[in-house]
Amino acid sequence: MKLASLKQGGRDGTLIVVSRDLTRAVRASDIATTLQAALENWDDTAPRLNALSEVLNAEGDWPQHFNAGEKPFDLDIAALAAPLPRAYEFVDGSAYLPHVERVRRARNAEVPASFYVDPLMYQATSAGFLGPHDPVLVTSEDYGIDLEAEVLVITDDVPMAVTPEQAASHIQLIGLLNDVSLRNLIPNELAKGFGFVQSKPRSALSPVFVTPDELGAAWLDSKVHLPLLSHINGVWFGAPEAGNDMQFSFAELVAHVAKTRPLGAGTIVGSGTIANQDTSLGASCLAEKRTLEVLDGGKPTTPFLKFGDCVRIEMLDRDGASIFGAIEQCVTQYNPAK
Known part of the structure; x- marks a missing residue:
């Protein structure tokens, strides 16, 4: 349903x-x-x-x-509003290691060995989510505005210390996410050693969430085996396969989060930016594309989003029908009340 x-x-x-x-x-x-x-x-x-x-x-x-x-x-x-206009918990991962590997290689850094066996995740903001057609409000283009096209799952109540096999049965709904990032604010925040705050504003959710059975054979091993399509200003940006190169399944991500605490019903767990080893399938965020440009030519040439730019994120079934509906958002300047 x-x-x-x-x-x-x-x-x-x-x-x-x-x-x-x-x-x-x-x-x-x-x-x-x-x-x-x-x-x-x-x-x-x-x-x-x-x-x-x-x-x-x-x-x-x-x-x-x-x-x-x-x-x-x-x-x-x-x-429509977001299916969950606010949630008690939202934890986002970085399950696609091709993205992590490229970003690290672009700055001559190695990927720690632990990243291949222990999921990289952070606690994200969940007090409010943007509806699928709500504007992305940002005060300055200097922040480095970026989209991040992701898949997410929603759980029921998850007991503490579940195994991945047990966690799989607690995944009740699946959806899409535009995890908006302000790239130019991230380095200084991470340098403090305490995680994201200002660099991660509110994210947008797909128009609908679906139960796993709606995906049929595309839901396998707690992964979604379909491309995630992204367009910027009507131009194709990427369609990486969400089921490929996902180092950790959603069941493993849920179990990781629940290792030391139970999760309340309505917890959202994100996959992280979808990225494949096959770069011909495009990207799911501008940071990925810019990283590839650095690796290829020594510097990025694609700009981050500007005011007036619009993004579209959607997943189609094998017959070409939209599963979750499309996230369609335009970046809009926010002017604080004085």
Whole structure:
């Protein structure tokens, strides 16, 4: 099934079930008012949401006994909030080591051996996520504005110290992420030895999240085996294969985060920027492209995003249909109130 949230009903939105072709939806208010509420009681809500999804995707008249008489409506993706407008926890990884290896090589640094056996992850901001068509607000182009196209998973309640095999059963939803980065602020922050703060503003989530069964054979070994498409200002930027060169599966990432603490329902775990050894498939962030330019010619030639630039991030199934809907955002200057 596919789930989304309307921009109504407060900070956490209003939960809706979305048709497989992303054209129709129905409110799920009598099951759970928000996606967070649904995840906190997933064993009860998931079967009921799935039943609603089956009826929504079936042909014929709408049964009045479903959802207190609510009727399906035409879906306007531009009107959607993030499926989880805010989450209790968001942990992002860097599971694609080709990206890490290139960045390190560009500055003549070795990749620590531990990176190949121990996931690189950080605690990200989760107090609010941008909707799929919300603008990326930044005060200055000097910050080095970058997109990062990623896949993410959402868990139910995860016990502490789960194994990767156990963690796999706690992955309930899958989505896409534009993990906005301000590249020129990152070096000074990391030099302090304490992680990201100012260099990682709010990220945007795909219009819908889907259950793993929606991906069919493309969901294998806790990885998504499909290309992730990115465009900048309508020009193809990259389509690396999300299932290739992923050093750690999502099950391994979830288990890593839960090693010393349980995870609450609605925890988001990101894959990190998708990158392949095969560079002909393009990139998922400008930092990657600029790194390749440094390795090839000694200096970067592609600029970071400017005000007015627009990005599109989307994943299609093998038949060419959009799975999650597209993240479509334009970079906009933010002017603080005086």
